[in-house]
Amino acid sequence: MIPNTVPVNQTPEEKFREYLSSRVKPQRFTEQQREMVRYIFGQHEHFDAEQLMGDMKAAGLVLSRATAYRTLAKLVDAGLLRRLLTGDKSRFEHDYGYPDHDHFHCMKCNKMIEFHLPEVERTLSELAREHGFVASRHNLIVHGTCDPCNQAKTPRRLLDLI
């Protein structure tokens, strides 16, 4: 449904280096940052800070919580990652080298299904223009339950019984 990639002419690592060095106040590219970028772009799941640290630790890569958060913020700012607002904590996904898309979020299994609706985006930017609003990005998540979870037909839980 969504093509897997968009052609890019730099690796995520290169793009990040470029971002860092182009700052008014140049920033440094460290080993921890390199490991994070490589690990993150070596897979394609949505993740949150805690998951990332856990997975990297399991892969023998260690970094402190502080560095994880600090670097994630830079990666978002650099346009390499996109931050998703799902309610509680921040979740991240690839931005660079991956087409724009929105999500279905399954409230049962927590899975995120990507989709892309160009006409919706066109409609939105048109409306924004009419309002004199300068749109920079949007966040669209449709909450519900996914097909597998619906098929499962688990007897619904009576939340009020407690």
Added chain:
Amino acid sequence: MIPNTVPVNQTPEEKFREYLSSRVKPQRFTEQQREMVRYIFGQHEHFDAEQLMGDMKAAGLVLSRATAYRTLAKLVDAGLLRRLLTGDKSRFEHDYGYPDHDHFHCMKCNKMIEFHLPEVERTLSELAREHGFVASRHNLIVHGTCDPCNQAKTPRRLLDLI
């Protein structure tokens, strides 16, 4: 652009009472809850928990933080309020008696501008159906800067100078 209200046949207070008494385990309607419902539906701004408590206190109505949060959760569950995910904290707005809509969120002045695009909703539910996804609600926020803030033309701040 958006009609101000949708016809409803119960006051918010009545609807909340009904919700409370229809629970498997009936809940009680207290004075603090009544004050909250009346205060909230007596105005029409978007608000967060802290603002609500501050405003109510200024109006001579007191309630504890715990009660504010607990009641807001019930009001959302009852379909009276809608919870908006703007990133940091939860913001709320009327749901009952107010048409579905989405938002432009101004990143400079924090204002939220409402809009309603039926065709977008139609497109989304169609796509959901195709995926076997059962959608229950969605959250769409377009971030950017609003017309007044754009007109203001304040010299842009060099965030990197620090």
Added chain:
DNA sequence: ATTCTTGCAAAGCCTTTGCAACTGC
């Protein structure tokens, strides 16, 4: 009377930050 709600303060959770040691450039 029973059972839910309140208020307080403490704890929880995610995220940020001060500071000394460290490292990229």
Added chain:
DNA sequence: GCAGTTGCAAAGGCTTTGCAAGAAT
């Protein structure tokens, strides 16, 4: 060597929760 980065632990901001006292049904 200078200036930015790391790691630790502590603090921060928003939200939830345990518990005893109070209130709704």
